[in-house]
Amino acid sequence: MASKANRPKLIVDGKRLDGRAFDDLRPLKIIAGVLKNANGSAYLEQGNNKVLVGVYGPREVIPKRDSDPTKAVIRCRYQMAPFSSIEGHGRTGPNRRATEISKVIKEAFEGVVLLEEFPNNEIDVYIEILQSDGGTRAAGLTAASVALANAGIPMKDLVYAVSAGKVDDDVILDLNMIEDNYSDADMPTAMTHRNNDILLLQMDGEFTKEQFAKALGMITEAGKKISAVQRQALTDVYEREEKRTKTDEVTL
Amino acid sequence: MKSIVIPGDRINDGVSSNGAYVEDGKNYASVMGFYDEGGKRVVPLEGMWLPKIEDTVVGVVVNAGRNNSYTIDLNTFRTGVLLLGKYSRSTLKAGEMIEAIVDRINGKKEVILSRPRELRGGIAIKVKPTKIPRVLGKANTMANQIAELTKCDMVIGSNGIVWIRGGDTALAIEAIRRIEREAHLSGLTERIKEMLSVKGK
Numbered sequence: 472m473a474s475k476a477n478r479p480k481l482i483v484d485g486k487r488l489d490g491r492a493f494d495d496l497r498p499l500k501i502i503a504g505v506l507k508n509a510n511g512s513a514y515l516e517q518g519n520n521k522v523l524v525g526v527y528g529p530r531e532v533i534p535k536r537d538s539d540p541t542k543a544v545i546r547c548r549y550q551m552a553p554f555s556s557i558e559g560h561g562r563t564g565p566n567r568r569a570t571e572i573s574k575v576i577k578e579a580f581e582g583v584v585l586l587e588e589f590p591n592n593e594i595d596v597y598i599e600i601l602q603s604d605g606g607t608r609a610a611g612l613t614a615a616s617v618a619l620a621n622a623g624i625p626m627k628d629l630v631y632a633v634s635a636g637k638v639d640d641d642v643i644l645d646l647n648m649i650e651d652n653y654s655d656a657d658m659p660t661a662m663t664h665r666n667n668d669i670l671l672l673q674m675d676g677e678f679t680k681e682q683f684a685k686a687l688g689m690i691t692e693a694g695k696k697i698s699a700v701q702r703q704a705l706t707d708v709y710e711r712e713e714k715r716t717k718t719d720e721v722t723l
Numbered sequence: 724m725k726s727i728v729i730p731g732d733r734i735n736d737g738v739s740s741n742g743a744y745v746e747d748g749k750n751y752a753s754v755m756g757f758y759d760e761g762g763k764r765v766v767p768l769e770g771m772w773l774p775k776i777e778d779t780v781v782g783v784v785v786n787a788g789r790n791n792s793y794t795i796d797l798n799t800f801r802t803g804v805l806l807l808g809k810y811s812r813s814t815l816k817a818g819e820m821i822e823a824i825v826d827r828i829n830g831k832k833e834v835i836l837s838r839p840r841e842l843r844g845g846i847a848i849k850v851k852p853t854k855i856p857r858v859l860g861k862a863n864t865m866a867n868q869i870a871e872l873t874k875c876d877m878v879i880g881s882n883g884i885v886w887i888r889g890g891d892t893a894l895a896i897e898a899i900r901r902i903e904r905e906a907h908l909s910g911l912t913e914r915i916k917e918m919l920s921v922k923g924k
Contacts, residue, residue: 510771621755623853
């Protein structure tokens with residue numbers, strides 16, 4: 472078990488184990504529109520995290536008794552692939568942890584998607600974690616937001632998510648698996664990118680008031696970078712076609 | 724001037740269309756689309772068909788009810804209903820494909836269709852509904868061009884189903900797929916014309 476007693480040195484000479492500074496994100500890459508059959512999709516890599524998201528809808532709610540005549544229903548399934556992790560995550564299908572994460576992600580999106588436009592319908596968000604290295608709920612949220620926009624589902628804003636944590640007295644951003652396991656605090660947070668409305672905030676461990684403010688500051692700062700990558704991923708879908716058309720013209 | 728917008732992007736005020744919303748008196752885009760500054764609207768690049776009255780649609784009969792009433796699958800999140808009335812002579816069977824016009828949308832948000840026409844034979848393909856305006860072209864120029872150069876009968880449903888019969892069907896499909904891919908680029912009619920006249924021979 473991970474505990475303070477057997478904790479490895481997470482910070483060496485002011486740098487973290489993978490050489491990042493305290494407020495550095497892992498390298499982030501997003502591709503939108505990767506699945507043909509889904510209405511919208513996105514693939515995300517954040518360090519060693521690999522996430523695939525497919526979005527369906529709006530479509531008829533099945534079973535019908537779950538439908539809401541005033542607005543659409545969001546259904547979200549977060550799942551880890553059996554091969555995603557060094558631990559047993561995802562090996563035995565849905566579990567307590569996956570159910571909880573599905574619920575909080577669903578609630579985060581209920582805050583931004585314009586549900587009133589599709590009464591009696593549902594929007595399905597399927598998040599598959601292909602490879603996990605800490606902070607997958609945040610990575611899943613970031614990717615799902617791109618997939619929803621790619622599906623043309625009207626929403627107020629894009630959503631980004633990232634976690635902040637604490638090692639001893641140092642606040643660090645975007646924890647990886649080993650930092651996550653041994654840290655003193657971990658706070659995955661999801662926000663809208665225009666006015667930083669908080670849609671999800673969970674916290675394990677303890678922060679002082681000052682550390683919490685610092686963590687939130689780091690997250691909003693990182694949000695600018697994440698939002699830029701998300702925007703690029705969405706517009707890239709169309710620029711890909713543009714490039715292809717130009718090369719077509721050359722061969723003609 | 725057209726520019727790509729993503730949800731949450733600030734756009735000029737006075738935009739009244741499906742792709743935008745108002746917050747604190749300011750307009751923001753709600754879908755991924757092109758913002759047309761001249762027309763003051765957001766043209767969605769993705770998403771499903773939103774029924775509009777007088778739209779031509781192509782659908783499949785999924786259920787035949789009593790008194791010549793039919794349920795039509797319209798490839799969208801709303802079901803289509805066709806009421807021929809009990810004195811109508813024509814009948815439809817489940818599985819048949821029809822072309823119809825959107826008459827109205829009722830209180831249960833069902834799409835009521837009118838003026839049906841049966842589509843026999845031929846094949847139907849699904850096209851992204853947001854690309855249909857480009858498949859039609861301005862004043863149907865693109866659709867007429869394809870029909871003329873490939874000698875196909877075509878019915879283009881705003882709901883994203885295109886029905887094609889006769890002529891060089893394969894070429895017509897190829898052209899439509901290309902339009903779908905390149906819908907956001909300019910000079911498309913010329914490129915398609917070139918492609919059709921080169922490959923049509």
